[in-house]
Amino acid sequence: MPVNTLMTRLPDNARSHLKPSMIKHHDLITAVREIRGTVTFDASLRELTTLRIGGQADALVVPEDIEDVRRLVAQAYTAQVPLFVLGGTNVLIRDGGIRGIVVSLSKLTTIKVEGDESTVVYAGAGVRMPTLLGFAGGQSLSGLEWAAGIPGTVGGAVVMNAGTHLGEMKDCLQAIQLVNSEGRMVVYPASTLAFSYRKANVPEGIVVGAWLQLTRSAQAKVESATKSYLQYRKNTQPLTQPNAGSVFKNPPKMSAGQLIEEAGLKGLRIGDAQISSKHGNFIVNLGNARAMDAILLIKKIQQDVFHRTGIMLELEWKIVGEG
Incomplete structure (x- = not known):
């Protein structure tokens, strides 16, 4: 299932030289000024994803309402601070986290x-x-x-x-x-x-x-x-274990899960990340998986399926953040 991951557009003259690592604290402060929702700096993102994996955000903002979203977007645009909207599913956040502001829309529940x-x-x-x-x-x-x-x-x-x-x-x-x-x-x-x-x-x-x-x-x-x-x-998917939904898109008229299972990969584990024994197109977190564990599994799946079938599986997950 899906993640709402849209970035604010920076002015053209800022794109070439602005890097995530260059975001300054006073720019973050400017971007979140007068936000009525909650603002947390150096916030862990792990518990905000269904996979329970992820590093920290420079700032996590939960806007109070749509007007708060409008204010945040306008101020972030002016301060040249990128925004990342986190829905929680179908996303793997790297262990280094996300620079800039991560936005949770969890209060927009009308x-x-x-x-x-x-x-x-x-x-x-x-x-x-x-x-x-x-x-x-x-x-x-x-x-x-x-x-x-x-x-x-x-x-x-x-x-x-x-x-x-x-x-x-x-x-x-x-x-x-x-x-x-x-x-x-x-x-x-x-x-x-x-x-x-x-x-x-x-x-x-x-x-x-x-x-x-x-x-x-x-x-x-x-x-x-x-x-x-x-x-x-x-009955067919590991819904009771932390996961981020289907890892790969289904190739035309084929099942990614079936291709993975036929490659003998069900149950394969790296660290605490494991290819589900229930469905080959799911990676589950057994407790303390790191993003790198899941990424290594993804690469292993793609390599083995390609060597066996000539098909390169395309990610459905979005992998974001810094390593």
């Missing part, structure tokens, strides 16, 4: 029904997908059952066009609400965005909300389908 027929749901970017599914089921709205078992946020699901073999975010997305790199609010209809497998071509900025077009259905039918899909994922 969910409401809109539209003349009450079939459009607005959800803030910080809403967890399981929460959104529960809300939709309670409103007798169908169209999100495919997402049962996806643990990420709405913002992350939009940015990476999260999906399963049953459906994708683009199938129900009506529009997105975005704070652009200058701090202005913009709404983009889904029809203006380009979608592909596990990717949405979202304009530069931070997705803060989305409108989803769902359909009326019997509540019992929606809840039954959701429960059935969730049980299938529990």
